[in-house]
Amino acid sequence: MSSDPNERAELNELGWGADFEAAYQTFCDGLPAGERDGVTPVRIVGVQRQTFQVRGADGEGEARMAGASRHAGEQTPAIGDWCVLEAAPQNSGEPGSGRLLAVLPRRTTFSRAVGAVDEGRRSQVQRQQVIAANVDVVLIVTAPDADFDLERLERYVLAVQASGARPVLVLNKADLHADTDWWVQQLRTLGPELEIQVTLAESGAGLEGVRALLTGGTTLALIGSSGVGKSTLTNALLGRTAAPTGEIRASDQQGRHTTTSRTLYPVPGGGLLIDNPGLRDIAVWDAAGGDFEDLEALAAQCRFRKCTHTTEPGCAVQAAVRKGKISPARLAAFQGEAAPRSRR
Numbered sequence: 001m002s003s004d005p006n007e008r009a010e011l012n013e014l015g016w017g018a019d020f021e022a023a024y025q026t027f028c029d030g031l032p033a034g035e036r037d038g039v040t041p042v043r044i045v046g047v048q049r050q051t052f053q054v055r056g057a058d059g060e061g062e063a064r065m066a067g068a069s070r071h072a073g074e075q076t077p078a079i080g081d082w083c084v085l086e087a088a089p090q091n092s093g094e095p096g097s098g099r100l101l102a103v104l105p106r107r108t109t110f111s112r113a114v115g116a117v118d119e120g121r122r123s124q125v126q127r128q129q130v131i132a133a134n135v136d137v138v139l140i141v142t143a144p145d146a147d148f149d150l151e152r153l154e155r156y157v158l159a160v161q162a163s164g165a166r167p168v169l170v171l172n173k174a175d176l177h178a179d180t181d182w183w184v185q186q187l188r189t190l191g192p193e194l195e196i197q198v199t200l201a202e203s204g205a206g207l208e209g210v211r212a213l214l215t216g217g218t219t220l221a222l223i224g225s226s227g228v229g230k231s232t233l234t235n236a237l238l239g240r241t242a243a244p245t246g247e248i249r250a251s252d253q254q255g256r257h258t259t260t261s262r263t264l265y266p267v268p269g270g271g272l273l274i275d276n277p278g279l280r281d282i283a284v285w286d287a288a289g290g291d292f293e294d295l296e297a298l299a300a301q302c303r304f305r306k307c308t309h310t311t312e313p314g315c316a317v318q319a320a321v322r323k324g325k326i327s328p329a330r331l332a333a334f335q336g337e338a339a340p341r342s343r344r
């Protein structure tokens, strides 16, 4: 990496820091002298299967993880990761593409356990899948309505702290009640040290405090139950009206269209925001960790004993979803739980 101050400023805006810099230098020192000039640090801003959308001081491009190279990094990059990119040679016919040689050590890690098959032992094993890396601050969003649940919020706080990121509690939809202070006091019981923000995402009011968190390349993410206003808040911060489609279209220098699922966005005015389904699903896993007595009771009333609660006639579960008594996310969690259970 050159010592060009403009490049450094670009990287800092992307969340670069002294810790990444030191790890990057160590990695470069291990490269043969002839290869040091060809590498550059980039951040993963989008992931689509094996293709990564990356952004560095020189702008954006696509990259793949280097195969079983001598650098043989075991780690797969996740959204938010800082990686070492080896740019494709000028004559490769693939401008803007390159190979990722290594994932730099993460500041923070959001991961979840996923079932995987151990080919050697032919058995199910639990593997940690990283869903987002290097998130600095997580907004735990709630609203003064039926969603408000201090026990659940406390679990979110613990999950965020375990990732290494800083939790900030956000009471959105402050317009729903005149007595906002009462709700804020409830949130205070979760910990006197926790920062609390009050927002009205729909009207765009009260966002100054959240914007103030986004200085100096800070990476922000939002979690919280369905309907608390995460999309509205995201759109207000990013200054756009439509919800993200998750797809961006870019064309490379040959004019070919490439589609990558981008989930790390620069926030106008500074900072970055990660909005990916995996993080959102924290709420769903949380529901999955709880019990499903209500859903099981409903399922017992379905017309068919082996009802899958999808399209069957006389499905009591689907009826409850239609009436808004059960959220689709919770049903998904129940189904995710029920499937392996029925095989046991």
Ligand SMILES: Nc1nc2c(ncn2[C@@H]2O[C@H](COP(=O)(O)OP(=O)(O)OP(=O)(O)O)[C@@H](O)[C@H]2O)c(=O)[nH]1
Pocket (backbone or CB within 6 Å): 172, 173, 174, 175, 176, 199, 200, 201, 202, 203, 224, 225, 226, 227, 228, 229, 230, 231, 232, 233, 280
């Ligand atoms: N009254 C009020 N309603 C709001 C506010 N912010 C968002 N809403 C409304 O709350 C509803 C849900 O908002 P979303 O932003 O879709 O919620 P979400 O958390 O992204 O929900 P999921 O996408 O299901 O996870 C929408 O109808 C919003 O218009 C607010 O500050 N006040």
Ligand SMILES: [Zn+2]
Pocket (backbone or CB within 6 Å): 299, 302, 303, 307, 308, 309, 310, 312, 314, 315, 316, 317, 318
């Ligand atoms: Zn059913």
